[in-house]
Amino acid sequence: MTFRILIVDDEKNIRSGLSRAMEMDGYLVSQAEDGQEALKMMLKMEIDLIIADLRMPKLSGEELLKKVVSSYPTVPVIILTGHGTVDNAVQAMRNGAYDFLTKPVNLDRLGLLVKRALGRRELARKHQELEAEISRLEKQKSGSEILGKSAPMHRVFELIEQVAPTRASVLITGESGTGKELVANALHARSPRNDASLVKVHCAALSESLLESELFGHEKGAFTGAAGQRKGRFELADGGTIFLDEIGEIDKSTQLKILRVLQEKSFERVGGEKTLTVDVRIITATNRNLKEEVEKGRFREDLYYRLNVVNIHLPALRERPEDIPLLAARFLKETAEENGRDVQGLEPKAAMALGSYRWPGNVRELRNVVESAVVLSKDSFITPEDLPPHITQRSEEDGIRIPLGVSMSEAERIIIRANLNALGGNKSRTSEILGIGRKTLHRKIHEYGMASEFLKNSGDEGVSS
Numbered sequence: 452m453t454f455r456i457l458i459v460d461d462e463k464n465i466r467s468g469l470s471r472a473m474e475m476d477g478y479l480v481s482q483a484e485d486g487q488e489a490l491k492m493m494l495k496m497e498i499d500l501i502i503a504d505l506r507m508p509k510l511s512g513e514e515l516l517k518k519v520v521s522s523y524p525t526v527p528v529i530i531l532t533g534h535g536t537v538d539n540a541v542q543a544m545r546n547g548a549y550d551f552l553t554k555p556v557n558l559d560r561l562g563l564l565v566k567r568a569l570g571r572r573e574l575a576r577k578h579q580e581l582e583a584e585i586s587r588l589e590k591q592k593s594g595s596e597i598l599g600k601s602a603p604m605h606r607v608f609e610l611i612e613q614v615a616p617t618r619a620s621v622l623i624t625g626e627s628g629t630g631k632e633l634v635a636n637a638l639h640a641r642s643p644r645n646d647a648s649l650v651k652v653h654c655a656a657l658s659e660s661l662l663e664s665e666l667f668g669h670e671k672g673a674f675t676g677a678a679g680q681r682k683g684r685f686e687l688a689d690g691g692t693i694f695l696d697e698i699g700e701i702d703k704s705t706q707l708k709i710l711r712v713l714q715e716k717s718f719e720r721v722g723g724e725k726t727l728t729v730d731v732r733i734i735t736a737t738n739r740n741l742k743e744e745v746e747k748g749r750f751r752e753d754l755y756y757r758l759n760v761v762n763i764h765l766p767a768l769r770e771r772p773e774d775i776p777l778l779a780a781r782f783l784k785e786t787a788e789e790n791g792r793d794v795q796g797l798e799p800k801a802a803m804a805l806g807s808y809r810w811p812g813n814v815r816e817l818r819n820v821v822e823s824a825v826v827l828s829k830d831s832f833i834t835p836e837d838l839p840p841h842i843t844q845r846s847e848e849d850g851i852r853i854p855l856g857v858s859m860s861e862a863e864r865i866i867i868r869a870n871l872n873a874l875g876g877n878k879s880r881t882s883e884i885l886g887i888g889r890k891t892l893h894r895k896i897h898e899y900g901m902a903s904e905f906l907k908n909s910g911d912e913g914v915s916s
């Protein structure tokens with residue numbers, strides 16, 4: 452890479468002398484008579500270094516320096532000064548000059564200074580590039596890919612912020628497809644361990660013995676087929692994070708070994724004698740009710756408490772219908788791009804159908820439904836005909852009619868009222884069927900102005916709103 456040096460001096464002889472010297476050192480050179488001309492030239496071309504006299508007409512070296520320091524902070528300025536004005540040069544150093552030389556200029560010294568200053572500029576430039584890269588990565592890993600504006604999701608975001616930087620074990624719970632793996636990613640990415648690995652193990656996919664050697668590694672000949680020594684996932688995660696997905700599926704003997712890693716940070720490879728020590732943060736996930744597994748004696752209670760230092764629970768999608776439009780829009784944009792389709796959005800009727808469906812497969816199911824609709828759509832807006840029948844025909848089968856063009860909350864009001872009526876006002880059953888908490892149901896009954904109809908004798912349920 453060739454650097455361009457700008458020489459600023461009102462004395463023509465000095466300018467051309469310095470220019471020749473710099474050109475002989477292999478640099479490109481531009482010249483300016485004073486500070487003003489120098490600034491004009493800097494607008495036109497990229498200058499890597501400035502050599503400037505202090506005393507010049509129009510814009511002095513001092514003033515030029517100030518402008519350069521504030522507008523081009525990575526461009527080094529070398530100041531030239533006559534005898535007797537060294538004080539001014541020292542002042543210039545304080546104001547951000549790279550260095551100064553007294554006239555007559557020692558060209559060898561100048562050559563050295565220029566070389567060093569340009570080296571520093573390169574570093575500064577690399578640093579800037581790195582910083583841009585880091586801030587880009589930080590934006591990526593900030594968990595911003597987890598979308599949600601509902602209150603329960605806000606709580607999830609808060610918890611992630613709060614526990615990510617710690618070493619605490621986190622148990623992530625929630626139905627299938629609610630985003631447990633995304634949360635595990637975010638926890639690692641926002642932790643100080645993020646320059647080491649996040650190692651993921653899908654515990655349900657491996658048989659008992661395979662899982663143990665997967666987790667802890669094995670020595671040569673530990674079992675038939677163990678041809679060589681192999682490192683386990685805990686070793687690979689040293690300094691980082693291990694994510695044990697579907698932790699509820701592991702057998703008792705593996706549970707005991709994991710407990711030991713948590714308590715003593717050590718383990719042995721399968722078939723090995725040597726005790727290995729690791730520093731690993733453990734994140735686990737399950738869609739089972741682990742507490743219940745403990746009660747049934749299928750999961751070690753001591754391990755449960757060690758894993759569940761912090762619990763992040765992801766609510767089912769049907770418990771946060773206000774996230775559905777947001778997620779649907781994101782998935783629509785993503786899958787339209789991926790499939791090269793020009794789909795702009797959802798027709799109101801289609802959006803309504805998505806909003807009232809139960810989503811047993813949660814966010815994953817929503818993504819799949821949106822993707823298939825995007826692929827099937829003949830128009831730039833998705834119609835109910837593009838959606839699977841079990842999503843659009845449900846309310847008609849149940850005998851609820853939701854008119855076209857009503858808002859999401861109006862649709863919700865219609866659904867809640869119809870279900871309450873059909874179930875004789877039984878709020879427990881209704882909340883169960885709608886997949887919302889009883890408190891939520893009570894709140895909505897109030898919100899939609901149906902309290903006088905349905906909440907008169909609510910004392911029996913012991914729920915206050």
Ligand SMILES: Nc1ncnc2c1ncn2[C@@H]1O[C@H](COP(=O)(O)OP(=O)(O)OP(=O)(O)O)[C@@H](O)[C@H]1O
Pocket residue numbers: 596597598599625626627628629630631632633634738778814815818
């Ligand atoms: N809040 C969210 N914002 C954006 N995408 C999400 C969100 N939640 C889930 N997803 C997407 O839904 C899909 C399922 O998420 P993920 O794999 O994290 O679920 P899970 O809870 O681990 O499910 P399982 O229990 O079946 O393993 C992924 O494609 C994920 O990117």
Ligand SMILES: [Mg+2]
Pocket residue numbers: 631632696
């Ligand atoms: Mg998962």
